[in-house]
Amino acid sequence: MAVKPRVNVVTIGGGWTSAILGWKLGEAGHKVVAIELGPGRWANPGFQHNHDGLRFHARHAMMINLRNETWTWRPNPDSPSLPMRQYGTFNPGQGLGGAGIHWTAQLWRFYPQDFRLRSSIIERYGEEKLPEGNTIQDWPVSYDELEPYYTQFEWDIGASGDADANPLGPPRSRPYPNPPLQHNIVGDMFLEAATQLGYHPFPFSSGILSQSYTDPFGNVRSGCLYCGFCTRYGCEVDAKSSPQTTHIPAALNTGNYEVRTRSRVLGINVDDSGYATGVNYVDENGEEHEQPADVVVLSGFTLTNVRMLLLSRGGPHGDGIGNDRGRVGKNYTYQHFVSPWRGHFPGKNLNLYMGNGTTMMAMHDLVGANLDHSDLDFIGGAQVWSSSGERDPETTVGGFPIEGTGDGRKWGQTWKDALRDQWNSTADLIMEGDSMPYVDQFLDLDPVYRATDGQPLLRLTFDWHENDYAMYRYVAERVKGIMEQMGPDLIEAPTELDPYNVHQYQSTHPTGGAIMGSDPDNSVTNKYGQVWDTPNVFVTGAALFPQNAAANPTDTVAAITYMQGDAIRDQYFANERKLMA
Amino acid sequence: MAGVGGGVLLGCEFDPNDTEITIPDQTWAYAENVPPPPDSVDRSRLGFFKPDEAATVEAFTARLIPGSPDDPGAREAGVTTYIDTALTKVVGYWEPTYLEPPFAETYTGSPPPEADNSSIERIFVQKSEIDRYGFQSSLIPQEIYRMGLRSVDALARDRFGARFTDLSEDQQDEIVGAIADDDAPTFDDPSAKLFWKTIRQDTVYGMFADPAYGGNVDMVGWKLIGYPGAQRGYTPIDMQSGDAPRPPQSLAQLHAFNAGVDVNCDIVLPVSDSDPENQQIPASRK
Numbered sequence: 001m002a003v004k005p006r007v008n009v010v011t012i013g014g015g016w017t018s019a020i021l022g023w024k025l026g027e028a029g030h031k032v033v034a035i036e037l038g039p040g041r042w043a044n045p046g047f048q049h050n051h052d053g054l055r056f057h058a059r060h061a062m063m064i065n066l067r068n069e070t071w072t073w074r075p076n077p078d079s080p081s082l083p084m085r086q087y088g089t090f091n092p093g094q095g096l097g098g099a100g101i102h103w104t105a106q107l108w109r110f111y112p113q114d115f116r117l118r119s120s121i122i123e124r125y126g127e128e129k130l131p132e133g134n135t136i137q138d139w140p141v142s143y144d145e146l147e148p149y150y151t152q153f154e155w156d157i158g159a160s161g162d163a164d165a166n167p168l169g170p171p172r173s174r175p176y177p178n179p180p181l182q183h184n185i186v187g188d189m190f191l192e193a194a195t196q197l198g199y200h201p202f203p204f205s206s207g208i209l210s211q212s213y214t215d216p217f218g219n220v221r222s223g224c225l226y227c228g229f230c231t232r233y234g235c236e237v238d239a240k241s242s243p244q245t246t247h248i249p250a251a252l253n254t255g256n257y258e259v260r261t262r263s264r265v266l267g268i269n270v271d272d273s274g275y276a277t278g279v280n281y282v283d284e285n286g287e288e289h290e291q292p293a294d295v296v297v298l299s300g301f302t303l304t305n306v307r308m309l310l311l312s313r314g315g316p317h318g319d320g321i322g323n324d325r326g327r328v329g330k331n332y333t334y335q336h337f338v339s340p341w342r343g344h345f346p347g348k349n350l351n352l353y354m355g356n357g358t359t360m361m362a363m364h365d366l367v368g369a370n371l372d373h374s375d376l377d378f379i380g381g382a383q384v385w386s387s388s389g390e391r392d393p394e395t396t397v398g399g400f401p402i403e404g405t406g407d408g409r410k411w412g413q414t415w416k417d418a419l420r421d422q423w424n425s426t427a428d429l430i431m432e433g434d435s436m437p438y439v440d441q442f443l444d445l446d447p448v449y450r451a452t453d454g455q456p457l458l459r460l461t462f463d464w465h466e467n468d469y470a471m472y473r474y475v476a477e478r479v480k481g482i483m484e485q486m487g488p489d490l491i492e493a494p495t496e497l498d499p500y501n502v503h504q505y506q507s508t509h510p511t512g513g514a515i516m517g518s519d520p521d522n523s524v525t526n527k528y529g530q531v532w533d534t535p536n537v538f539v540t541g542a543a544l545f546p547q548n549a550a551a552n553p554t555d556t557v558a559a560i561t562y563m564q565g566d567a568i569r570d571q572y573f574a575n576e577r578k579l580m581a
Numbered sequence: 582m583a584g585v586g587g588g589v590l591l592g593c594e595f596d597p598n599d600t601e602i603t604i605p606d607q608t609w610a611y612a613e614n615v616p617p618p619p620d621s622v623d624r625s626r627l628g629f630f631k632p633d634e635a636a637t638v639e640a641f642t643a644r645l646i647p648g649s650p651d652d653p654g655a656r657e658a659g660v661t662t663y664i665d666t667a668l669t670k671v672v673g674y675w676e677p678t679y680l681e682p683p684f685a686e687t688y689t690g691s692p693p694p695e696a697d698n699s700s701i702e703r704i705f706v707q708k709s710e711i712d713r714y715g716f717q718s719s720l721i722p723q724e725i726y727r728m729g730l731r732s733v734d735a736l737a738r739d740r741f742g743a744r745f746t747d748l749s750e751d752q753q754d755e756i757v758g759a760i761a762d763d764d765a766p767t768f769d770d771p772s773a774k775l776f777w778k779t780i781r782q783d784t785v786y787g788m789f790a791d792p793a794y795g796g797n798v799d800m801v802g803w804k805l806i807g808y809p810g811a812q813r814g815y816t817p818i819d820m821q822s823g824d825a826p827r828p829p830q831s832l833a834q835l836h837a838f839n840a841g842v843d844v845n846c847d848i849v850l851p852v853s854d855s856d857p858e859n860q861q862i863p864a865s866r867k
């Protein structure tokens with residue numbers, strides 16, 4: 001096994017968090033090497049000719065290869081776990097830029113209350129309002145501390161949105177650098193209906209450029225073409241912000257960032273005193289290498305980050321790095337990301353195949369921070385959105401006909417006629433709801449199933465709880481009201497939430513498992529993602545979230561990574577191996 | 582018969598004379614997850630199906646999306662060619678699929694005594710819960726079709742005393758309906774549910790995926806629903822117009838950016854990819 005020359009920092013994964021740290025630390029003269037599972041790739045030529053819905057959307061061409069590695073799931077600790085054999089609930093990415101290439105670019109900040117959820121609920125409603133068995137925690141970082149980093153990230157990537165349009169939104173120190181994207185027709189229908197009902201709909205905020213933009217690094221980028229092949233594709237004109245449009249070039253320009261692609265990290269090496277010494281990885285030829293480093297950064301997305309901690313059992317960390325007090329895997333949360341509300345508008349060409357997942361309207365009236373829960377049987381809440389764009393036939397025609405059509409058959413003449421009449425004139429409404437942590441909801445290593453390299457797979461123990469069913473019921477009734485107001489001739493609006501399953505895609509927003517907290521008894525890391533029991537290991541990304549909010553994670557992930565980068569650069573390297581205050 | 586736990590060989594042509602379906606060992610070497618469409622599709626011969634199997638698939642899928650020359654359905658769209666091509670070009674799954682054992686066994690009532698689920702060999706799941714776990718079959722698509730089509734004919738014989746292709750359309754609809762409703766006792770492995778899910782999904786792909794995959798001939802599927810296919814882009818005005826969709830365009834008709842120019846860059850990056858294109862940074866990003 002070859003031992004590579006020592007570097008200051010090795011990152012497991014070459015996605016978004018790696019690129020941000022590569023840029024910030026590389027600029028300060030630290031040598032950073034990223035070990036990345038998938039291939040290198042750029043918009044040109046890589047994404048020039050990828051408008052193939054079967055390959056990229058239905059068959060998940062950009063995702064981690066489940067042939068080799070997947071995740072197992074069980075609904076509760078008493079049930080058996082089975083592997084997710086084909087893609088369902090989430091789609092973690094692989095390749096240079098990670099999931100930051102194929103993301104949707106729905107760009108949201110969390111609300112100030114989200115960062116002190118436990119305290120704010122207790123202050124407002126008393127402790128008995130917290131659901132049974134919950135492990136809800138305050139974050140060790142506040143909205144005010146992150147606000148400047150949110151703003152920097154949004155200006156670095158050229159975010160699009162209207163800062164004044166959402167009267168209920170979190171406070172901002174600066175507007176968005178670009179106006180919102182052009183929304184689709186359903187956006188207007190929703191705007192009218194929701195406004196009539198007293199809600200406050202507004203145009204989406206997006207990590208996609210609505211017009212050409214010169215970013216603070218001097219890159220000149222093109223605006224969006226509304227091409228309709230966006231989520232699960234790389235953008236052919238770099239209008240969708242990604243690590244490749246922004247942070248990877250900045251990192252590479254420092255001369256101190258290097259990415260080794262097609263290389264899979266096996267685990268973190270540890271010395272007898274419990275400090276990390278680097279990682280071992282296997283390259284595309286199957287050869288194993290050791291990469292010694294002063295600092296190891298977990299940049300492999302939530303699920304890989306937690307699994308790597310649990311697999312790394314060297315030195316005194318017999319149960320895994322960060323797990324000396326049994327906290328790794330705890331506070332695993334997810335999200336309610338579903339669109340079961342459909343309405344048919346006969347004769348209209350809604351043309352939802354155009355655009356992307358941000359060319360629409362949102363409303364935040366039902367988000368936890370904006371609801372008074374005094375008389376409600378749940379905590380938390382959800383965003384509500386109008387129909388997204390990028391509708392392709394490969395993944396949608398199977399869902400027709402709408403309930404109540406003809407003889408109800410999902411095949412034969414009924415199906416064909418429904419496709420002709422309904423496919424381009426059916427709108428859906430979407431909810432993105434938050435998810436609370438519970439003691440019976442966690443990640444650990446599966447006792448039976450293994451990756452093809454012999455290492456155990458990560459096991460998810462997860463199901464919805466009473467709070468989820470009650471929250472869904474409340475939101476569903478209101479969304480149904482909006483859909484009715486929009487005036488369809490056929491409506492489908494399930495009022496009850498189904499138990500969780502792994503075969504239906506919901507969102508790639510699994511969070512927690514290596515959470516940040518105020519002390520080692522309630523968390524795996526401090527507020528900088530620095531692992532309490534192994535201070536030269538840092539966790540990045542949504543694994544750090546104590547619980548998940550009703551918003552997509554990346555704005556918050558990036559803001560935290562900016563903060564981490566500054567802290568590692570200014571504090572950590574001045575005093576290596578010490579916990580930062 | 583496939584060895585359970587084998588891998589998926591990408592880009593391997595299926596030999597129709599070989600009645601065994603064998604899967605080579607999988608490796609950890611990086612391979613493209615999901616192959617691109619085939620370079621060409623041979624409509625003149627079958628690659629995987631035997632002629633009677635192809636006839637059954639064609640008759641069956643024509644009941645899923647019926648058609649006529651004036652109003653094309655699955656038959657006219659070439660759905661059978663799509664499925665046969667898919668089964669010929671890739672042994673196993675086109676999408677990334679985890680095939681390591683053990684495969685779950687189901688039970689009803691109280692759990693069997695072996696079901697302490699600590700065993701590496703066998704995992705038992707309550708039948709009412711198994712659907713929540715998604716796809717859990719040990720069969721590969723070639724096996725699902727080969728064995729499932731036998732069960733289709735067995736059901737046709739049971740109910741009407743003849744093969745599926747020899748039934749009237751109404752009788753065929755009864756058989757299709759029974760399978761759709763999971764009321765088809767001649768199915769074992771694959772289950773009626775799995776067979777139904779597979780053939781309905783493949784009918785969708787054969788009718789509505791890019792013509793490069795062998796189906797959706799003349800983009801008839803896209804014309805049916807009003808989908809313009811692989812367009813380069815739309816304008817903000819298009820987003821708001823509500824106009825009838827443009828005539829469709831396939832991937833092969835999509836114009837390339839920078840036609841004739843492979844890579845507009847000259848800087849080699851410290852990105853150690855074996856594909857030289859991936860090591861270069863586009864001029865716009867320099």
Ligand SMILES: Cc1cc2nc3c(=O)[nH]c(=O)nc-3n(C[C@H](O)[C@H](O)[C@H](O)COP(=O)(O)OP(=O)(O)OC[C@H]3O[C@@H](n4cnc5c(N)ncnc54)[C@H](O)[C@@H]3O)c2cc1C
Pocket residue numbers: 012013014015016017018035036037038091092093094095096097098099100102103104105106107108231232263264265266299300301302304508540541542552553554555557
């Ligand atoms: C389909 C989809 C849609 C999304 N939409 C949105 C959205 O609209 N808004 C939003 O805010 N967020 C969205 N996200 C989430 C967003 O992509 C992530 O938050 C973001 O990419 C996280 O960055 P990261 O660095 O933590 O992980 P990633 O960017 O995913 O990078 C992780 C990298 O680690 C690599 N890796 C994993 N295991 C190993 C290993 N063992 N060895 C070496 N490398 C490894 C992977 O190959 C990957 O490249 C979406 C995600 C997906 C998948």
Ligand code: SF4
Pocket residue numbers: 208223224225226227228229230231233234235236237238239240355356
């Ligand atoms: S919709 Fe816009 S941002 Fe998305 S891939 Fe197309 S051009 Fe790029």
